[in-house]
Amino acid sequence: xxxxxxxxxxxxxxxxxxxxxxxxxxxxxxxxxxxxxxxxxxxxxxxxxxxxxxxxxxxxxxxxxxxxxxxxxxxxxxxxxxxxxxxxxxxxxxxxxxxxxxxxxxxxxxxxxxxxxxxxxxxxxxxxxxxxxxxxxxxxxxxxxxxxxxxxxxxxxxxxxxxxxxxxxxxxxxxxxxxxxxxxxxxxxxxxxxxxxxxxxxxxxxxxxxxxxxxxxxxxxxxxxxxxx
Amino acid sequence: xxxxxxxxxxxxxxxxxxxxxxxxxxxxxxxxxxxxxxxxxxxxxxxxxxxxxxxxxxxxxxxxxxxxxxxxxxxxxxxxxxxxxxxxxxxxxxxxxxxxxxxxxxxxxxxxxxxxxxxxxxxxxxxxxxxxxxxxxxxxxxxxxxxxxxxxxxxxxxxxxxxxxxxxxxxxxxxxxxxxxxxxxxxxxxxxxxxxxxxxxxxxxxxxxxxxxxxxxxxxxxxxxxxxxxxxxxxxxxxxxxxxxxxxxxxxxxxxxxxxxxxxxxxxxxxxxxxxxxxxxxxxxxxxxxxxxxxxxxxxxxxxxxxxxxxxxxxxxxxxxxxxxxxxxxxxxxxxxxxxxxxxxxxxxxxxxxxxxxxxxxxxxxxxxxxxxxxxxxxxxxxxxxxxxxxxxxxxxxxxxxxxxxxxxxxxxxxxxxxxxxxxxxxxxxxxxxxxxxxxxx
Numbered sequence: 001x002x003x004x005x006x007x008x009x010x011x012x013x014x015x016x017x018x019x020x021x022x023x024x025x026x027x028x029x030x031x032x033x034x035x036x037x038x039x040x041x042x043x044x045x046x047x048x049x050x051x052x053x054x055x056x057x058x059x060x061x062x063x064x065x066x067x068x069x070x071x072x073x074x075x076x077x078x079x080x081x082x083x084x085x086x087x088x089x090x091x092x093x094x095x096x097x098x099x100x101x102x103x104x105x106x107x108x109x110x111x112x113x114x115x116x117x118x119x120x121x122x123x124x125x126x127x128x129x130x131x132x133x134x135x136x137x138x139x140x141x142x143x144x145x146x147x148x149x150x151x152x153x154x155x156x157x158x159x160x161x162x163x164x165x166x167x168x169x170x171x172x173x174x175x176x177x178x179x180x181x182x183x184x185x186x187x188x189x190x191x192x193x194x195x196x197x198x199x200x201x202x203x204x205x206x207x208x209x210x211x212x213x214x215x216x217x218x219x220x221x222x223x224x225x226x227x228x229x
Numbered sequence: 230x231x232x233x234x235x236x237x238x239x240x241x242x243x244x245x246x247x248x249x250x251x252x253x254x255x256x257x258x259x260x261x262x263x264x265x266x267x268x269x270x271x272x273x274x275x276x277x278x279x280x281x282x283x284x285x286x287x288x289x290x291x292x293x294x295x296x297x298x299x300x301x302x303x304x305x306x307x308x309x310x311x312x313x314x315x316x317x318x319x320x321x322x323x324x325x326x327x328x329x330x331x332x333x334x335x336x337x338x339x340x341x342x343x344x345x346x347x348x349x350x351x352x353x354x355x356x357x358x359x360x361x362x363x364x365x366x367x368x369x370x371x372x373x374x375x376x377x378x379x380x381x382x383x384x385x386x387x388x389x390x391x392x393x394x395x396x397x398x399x400x401x402x403x404x405x406x407x408x409x410x411x412x413x414x415x416x417x418x419x420x421x422x423x424x425x426x427x428x429x430x431x432x433x434x435x436x437x438x439x440x441x442x443x444x445x446x447x448x449x450x451x452x453x454x455x456x457x458x459x460x461x462x463x464x465x466x467x468x469x470x471x472x473x474x475x476x477x478x479x480x481x482x483x484x485x486x487x488x489x490x491x492x493x494x495x496x497x498x499x500x501x502x503x504x505x506x507x508x509x510x511x512x513x514x515x516x517x518x519x520x521x522x523x524x525x526x527x528x529x530x531x532x533x534x535x536x537x538x539x540x541x542x543x544x545x546x547x548x549x550x551x552x553x554x555x556x557x558x559x560x561x562x563x564x565x566x567x568x569x570x571x572x573x574x575x576x577x578x579x580x581x582x583x584x585x586x587x588x589x590x591x592x593x594x595x596x597x598x599x600x601x602x603x604x605x606x607x608x609x610x611x612x613x614x615x616x617x618x619x620x621x622x623x624x625x626x627x628x629x630x631x632x633x634x635x636x637x638x639x640x641x642x643x644x645x646x647x648x649x650x651x652x653x654x655x656x657x658x659x660x661x662x663x664x665x666x667x668x669x670x671x
Contacts, residue, residue, distance in 0.1 A: 015448045039441045044378050044449030059438070060445040064378040079432040079445075083376055098432040102373040104417070120431040121373060123417040140427065142417045159425070161418055219422040220405055 002027055006041070007034035014041065018068075021047040037077065042070050045087070062089045065106060078115075081108045084125055090199070097134065100127045103144065109198045116153065119146045122163055128198025138165055139175065147194050149204050157212055161219075165212040166191055168204055177218040183211045251494075262494040263402075265327075265583030265593065267395050267486040267530065267553060272503040274486070274531055275540040277650030278643050279659065282629045290628040297624040298634040301548050303525050304386060304455020304478040307447070311455055311478070312364055312386055315344025316620045317548035317635060318538055320555055320612075321483075321529050322368045322388065322459070324350030326403050326412045326424075327490030327583065328556075329600035330357045331608070332592040335559055337361030338605060339612025343620075348388060348550070351401060351426050353415045354380040361609070366457065369446065371400065371427035374416040381450055386479070388457040389443065391430075391468070394487030394530045397461025397501045400428035402491060407586040409595040439475040447476075457481050462507035462530065463500075469514035473524050481550065482511050484530025488553040490593070491584030504530035504541075506653040509640075512545030521545065522636075535622020542623070543638035544654060558615035559608040560590045 004014055014032065021027060024047065032053045035041055039058035042051050045068040053061065056074035066085040075093030084103040091099075094112035101117070103125025110118075110127070116134035119127050119141055128147045135153035138146050141163035151169035158175020164187070165178075174180075191206035240246065254262065283289035290297060304311035320340045325333050327350065334357035340347040346364035349355075353375020359365055367384030369376065381387060392398060403412075403424040413420040433442045443456050458472040459481035472480045484504025489497065508528050515521035528541050529550035541549050556562075562570075564577040569589035573580065583593035591603030627635050630642045644659040645651035651658040652665035 011448065012452070016451065019451065040445040040448045043445050046378070059441045060432075063445050064381075064449055066378065078438075082432050083373060083378075085377060101432040102376065104377065117431065121427065123373070139431075140425065161422075219419070221402065221423050 001029040001031055004030060004032050005034055006032050006038055007036060011038055011040060015043060018042055018045050018047075018049070018051065021045075021049055023047070035074070039077070042068070045070070048087075056093065065089060075112065076110075080110075081106070081125075084108065094131070095129075099129075100125050103127070107197055109200075111199070113150070119144075119163070122146065126194055126197070128194055128200055130198075130200055130203060132169070135172075136175070138163055138178075141165075145190065145194055147191065147198060147200075147209070149200060157214070159218060160214050162214065164190075166194075166209040167212065168209045171210075171212070174212065177215050178212055179215045181211045181213045183209070187211055263404075263491055263584055264494050264497070264581040265489060265491050266497070266581040267488040268498055268501075268503075270498055272486065272531075273505050273647065273650045273653055274503060275505060275537045277505070277646045278540050278654055278656065279646060280536075280539070280543075280626055280630055280642055281644055283631045287631045289631050290633060292625060292628055295628065296633055297628050299620055299624060301525070301636070303527070303548065304457075306478045306520075306524055307452065307476065308386075308455040308478050309451070309453045310385075312346065314346060314364065314548070316616060317345075317542065318343075318532075318616055318619055319345050319366075319527060319548055319550045320347035321487070321550035321552035322348035322350045322366070322390065323552055323556075324352035324403075324490065325355045325358070325415070326350075326352035326374075326407060326595070328592060329594055329603065330355060330411075331600050331603045331605040332556075332559060333358040334361050334605040335603070335608030335612060336555060337365070338609025339555075339558075339616065340364075342609065342613035343616035345616065346385065349384075351390075352403075352412065354384070355415075357605075359383065361605075368459075371430045372416075372425075373431070374424075374426070378449055381446070381454075384454060386455040386457060387446055387450070388459050388481060389439070389446075389477075390459045391439075391472075392461035392463070392483075393459065393489065394461045394483030394485050394501055394504070395489035396492045396496045397463040397485075398428060399492055399496055399500070401426035401489065402584075404491065404584050404586075407584070407595045412595060436471040436475050439471075443476045455479055457527070459483060461485075461487075462502045462504060465502075465507040466510040466514045469511040469526075470518060473515065473518055473520050477524060479525045479527060480511065480515075481527045481529065482507050483550075484528070486531030487529050488556075503653070504528055504532075505650060508541060508544040508546055509653070509655040515545075522547065535619040535624070536626060538619055538623040539626040539635065539638055540643065542635050543642050544640060544656075547636065554615070555612055556592055558612045559592055560603070560611070561588070561592050563590060566590060 035055040043063040046066040058077040060079045062070040062081045069088045071090045078096040079098045081089040082101045084106045086106045090109040095110045095114045097115040100108040110129045113131035114133045118133040118137040124144045132150035138157045141160040148167045152171045155175035157178030188206040195201040301317040341363040348366040366386045455478040457479040458477040460468040462484040485501035525547040528546040588594040591600040643656040
């Protein structure tokens, strides 16, 4: 395992080194020590490497990740794994707001709680949150899956498109055009897979969740729906 | 009939025919008017400024003989690879989705042939545009449609869009008629539904967050790309100052004449400020921070001619951007298509229902039958010609003012025709030394 001391070597050197791994296969395991809440740690990676950050991170850790598996042994600041394309990001602690924002692929696992706007505008990413999520989560979510083992805050899935939301606990309120939907066998199978990949299959069963999605009533602008917006 | 003369019919200024027609339209439909383009109202503009030219106190340069340079560097503050353009007239961001693929190709062809840049838009980067644009600016928008790190890295600059002049504070809506299979795929949304473009970014709020967002973008792209921040003309002094604080290499400032693919008419006509009022405030912010010419300023919104380019630069801009004018150069609103405009209930020059996707010129449409009419090679040639003419016009004026580079134009070269424009532009009213709001009397 390669060790990178962020406090000593600096952010630019870290990201530059990790970007340099594209196309290489011989240095696949990295640990980052002394992150001290720094922003933009391990952003823009594009290689099948494992990166473990030993401590908490600031904004945008693992932003736009491709292929890499990034594990944070602490909590993550705002925008963790924003616009992720592929790969896996695992947060052992809590995540601040906008976790997985606009993500287009890959898997984001948050073992603690996620704050507001988790999965905002998600575009294909899968997000598994072991704890609770805050208000306005999955706002304008386009596609992908959001799994919440705990509770969801106000206005879940407001104005969402085709993303699938699975919540095990309570939902404080649903946002505009978000409704509870039937949990069919294919959803249970999907959920079982997500729980397994999200390291949560020992914590919950698919049958314990409810599914939420778009009523599709706001897909075409209609003045008669003005009070819904 | 009385022998006394009657009072002739008198129309109300307040309740004009246009106003009454809009009241009737609203009453009949129950929905506000949505259209493309920018403000159509009469606004204080560059037409209200004049150049003074050389005289005894300063001498001109010889046209056709003495050099007047036009090049511009953008992104010299932090980027490893700043952009060098031959001319200071760039192509503003316009999305694939709003525009057809061939139209985007034509913009790339024309801009590249003229030695300048083009810009993506809300909908991602197309191969047509990347392939035909020597210098391409990639917009980073609230919707993040199509956003990905590979396109970030193959862009020549990144433009973080906070707002645009047609609708500062507003998002966008691409109506379902224009959501083809390709547009839907690029935006990860179902075909045929109305697509909302968010009005604010999903993962940052405020200038402190923006600074960190820019750090992330720079880290992802190895600090190579200039980072632009685009704002609508609302609070240009503070927006420019905050953009500089957030780490921008370039500030793009768009006045209310700047166009949009589609938004509410009430928004276009009633929110924001004309570009003439915006430029001096932005320049002052840069000067107050000691960053004028270090952070470059690109201005847009109603730029039509080389005279407009020269006036914008005399007020302190480093470059300009054109959108609507570029579309007209490609063939938008061409009187040759008048019969088809009439069928759509409009006339050449007034057509602004770009959101409906029925553009007979094949530019603002995703209908294959319509966009096949548009020849991107011819369109690119027309745009190149237009850009060349604008450049020659600006050079002509600059030489007359004794300037060997467009960047040497200055407010001292200008006077204003109206009190309003004098106050907004910060140049004297013609025939006086009076700048309203600055130095008191005549």
